Amino acid sequence: MARGQFLQWPVLRQLRGADPTGRGTAVTSERTRETTSRTATADGVAQSICPYCAVGCAQRVFHRDGRVVHIEGDPDSPVSRGRLCPKGAASEQLANTPLRRTSVLYRRPHGTDWEPLELDTALDMIADRFLEARRNHWQDTDEHGRPLRRTMGIASLGGATIDNEENYLLKKFFTAAGAIQMENQARI
Incomplete structure (x- = not known):
């Protein structure tokens, strides 16, 4: 270990510096001081509702470059008053998972494979089947x-x-x- 690294240990910085109680700069590294929150670097924030249950907890969704970077409870919400359950707090993963489907898939009757389908075509198929079942x-x-x-x-x-x-x-x-x-x- 180089001598320079040894001198950067927090306890030694605390004893050598102007922070003898260890509550300020002595206990923070350079990396920690350079770190900023995800919300500080976000392009914007959108109001949303948690998708998991019928309670309807309000969320603040922070986004950057078209991607969700952080989700937190909305303190202005009369429903949840800024609180989210563990599932609601982790809903950022729901938006950003690489497994998320962003297109319609259809498997024909007796088929074994899924095939992509245009959204308008899928909606027309659903409407036709709904009306046929109602009529019949x-x-x-x-x-x-x-x-x-x-x-x-x-x-x-x-x-x-x-x-x-x-x-x-x-x-x-x-x-x-x-x-x-x-x-x-x-x-x-």
Whole structure:
């Protein structure tokens, strides 16, 4: 070990310098003094909502060069008051993982391979199948002639990542479409 490195040990810097209590520059290295936070170097910050559960904790998403660099709780949120659970705090990994799919994949009936599909094509296929199932299973009246105006061919199953506002809109949509089977895994 070179003598210069030995003299840079924190305890020796503390005893030699103007910081005998070891609470200032004596205990910080040059590398530590040059380090800046990810939020200080971000291009901007966007308001968002945590995608993991129906609580709807607000997030501040810091980004640089089109990439998420840091996510923290929003202290202005009346829901979470700046706090995030461990999953919410780690949601930056959800945005930046190299395994994240950014295009639609489709596997044909009886197919074995996934193939890329344009988003508009996929949405048209979903809409066509939705309308066909509604049409094929529509019940206008029951056996006694009483009005039903419902379909048993479509249903809605929500998950815990859907917040209350999204659930409200889904309930309105599926009710208007005639579906009576609507369920959600998260009941808060």
